[in-house]
């Protein structure tokens with residue numbers, strides 16, 4: 001069984017990106033499991049808090065999930081043409097101390113959804129410098145930018161557009177195959 005930790009960078013109830021991640025988990029091929037983690041409850045990084053109290057519970061949970069995963073799938077919103085601070089804050093916390101070694105050499109794929117025309121292209125590109133610093137292994141063979149998300153998801157953020165579901169299934173299968 002290939003295990004992939006999936007993280008959405010949105011806390012919004014009807015988030016397109018969380019819906020995209022749920023759909024990815026549903027569409028994962030046989031032998032592949034996408035475990036849906038959550039950045040909810042991760043506090044803003046504060047070095048004094050870290051020194052006094054160590055790793056927050058929500059971060060320790062994410063790190064344990066990453067330790068047990070063969071790959072990481074980041075499903076990113078785009079804010080002001082970049083990575084949402086909430087999402088990067090969670091990864092920053094996870095990379096502290098012993099957490100850093102969990103990222104090294106781990107396969108990672110990035111996708112994302114936005115209501116605009118460009119489907120998180122710039123946020124996905126923005127992630128690359130972070131992933132390089134974490135010594136991860138980005139998967140380059142497929143790209144999935146989900147644009148015009150308002151037409152593709154229902155009011156609860158479920159991905160209902162069949163053509164996008166097919167593209168997503170191919171994306172997930174390609175990434176999983178590359179992990180082996």
Ligand code: FNR
Nearest residue numbers: 010012015016017018077078079080081114115116
């Ligand atoms: C956005 N949004 C946005 N969208 C985009 O395609 N490019 C962008 O640069 C931005 N910038 C931006 C900044 C801020 C502060 C917010 C709150 C939003 C719109 C964004 O794509 C939209 O809110 C999505 O619905 C966010 O993803 P979720 O929450 O649906 O997963």
